Amino acid sequence: MIAAVYRGAGKVIAEEWPRPAIGDSEVLLRLLGCGLCGSDIAKIVDPSTPVPLVLGHEVVGEIVALGPDVTDCAIGDRVVAAHHVPCGDCHYCRRGSESMCRAFKASNLDPGGFAEYVRVPAPNVRHALFRVPRHVTDEAASFVEPLACCLRSVRRARVAPGDTVVVVGLGSIGCLFVQLLRHAGAAVVGCDPIAARAELARRLGAAAAGPAPVAAAAQRELSGGRGADQVIVTGGGTDVLPWAVASLRDGGTLHYFAAGGDTLPLRLETLYHRELTLTATYSSSPSDLTEAFRLIVAGEVSVDGLVTHRVTLPGLDRGVDLMRRREALKVYVTP
Secondary structure, eight states: OEEEEEEETTEEEEEEOOOOOOOTTOEEEEEEEEEOOHHHHHHHTOTTSOSSBOOOOEEEEEEEEEOTTOOSOOTTOEEEEOSOOOOSSSHHHHTTOGGGOHHHHHOOOBSOSSBSEEEEOHHHHHHSEEEOOTTSOHHHHTTHHHHHHHHHHHHHTTOOTTOEEEEEOOSHHHHHHHHHHHHTTOEEEEEOSOHHHHHHHHHTTOSEEESHHHHHHHHHHHTTTSOEEEEEEOSSGGGGHHHHHHHEEEEEEEEEOSOOOSSOOOOHHHHHHTTOEEEEOOSOOHHHHHHHHHHHHHTSSOOTTTOOEEEEGGGHHHHHHHHHTTOOSOEEEEO
8 A cells, every 4th residue: 555654854755654463452444534733743853753654643544344243333334533532441541631641652553544445443443433424524534533632631721611812823723723712702812823724713713813912912902900810832933932021910820732942931930820721732632522523513623614725645745845934724634
């Protein structure tokens, strides 16, 4: 089969890859599509990433083979398959930190979503496989996994009705956050220098959106001068953190969604004297995935217009370049 393989030096190459074989409780998918995530790009540009590697985890596929012990789905079903599954019983899982579970960190699809065929391991089949109804497109279904990650962040940031929340970075993730925060009853301000992205955020429910000066003025007005209750950083790395902290009210929360940067340019005494909370989330949980799937199926979160570019597996390298240059809001990859 063909897979888009990361071979180092920031390059992804379409080449032959062994087609995976499945076990008794596993499923084989023929790829229909897979979203390109910022975390995929982070691995591609990281020289320490091991090679060869097939990335991709926002997977939609058609079941073409299933083990004899699989009874909850059938050949021909169109499904979403998530890549990580926790054990559900360890110290981390019992305390709501499923993404820190050792089993979670060790689990994955085989190889990854940027391949013609993908093996779904048994735990993923049991806890992270969702049959997609006919009215939901492949592209819409591919947003279940990233939406689940955003849901986990909103809960961890403890967003409450009446809060003022600033979302830094209005890519596809930022646009998902805008909608979830509006569902939570918050007034949302988007921060992004790209005018088209700010306009999209406003259409999706942001009270205001624009570059940093516009966002700063809007959050002050909406909060009555106190500052934002939460700032969620989805892009820009550590460079934006001083601005984000300056935008927070005393006692507010800074939530770091996107990884990047080696150190935090924040003074500890600032956190202490202003009683600020710094939170972060990594991935999602089965319950987050279930709720994200429900929201997509019910149309309560709109993903129309978030995919701006489509490439095939041999064109994945171009998709990576488009997103790195911020020319693409979201890239969707098909065989």
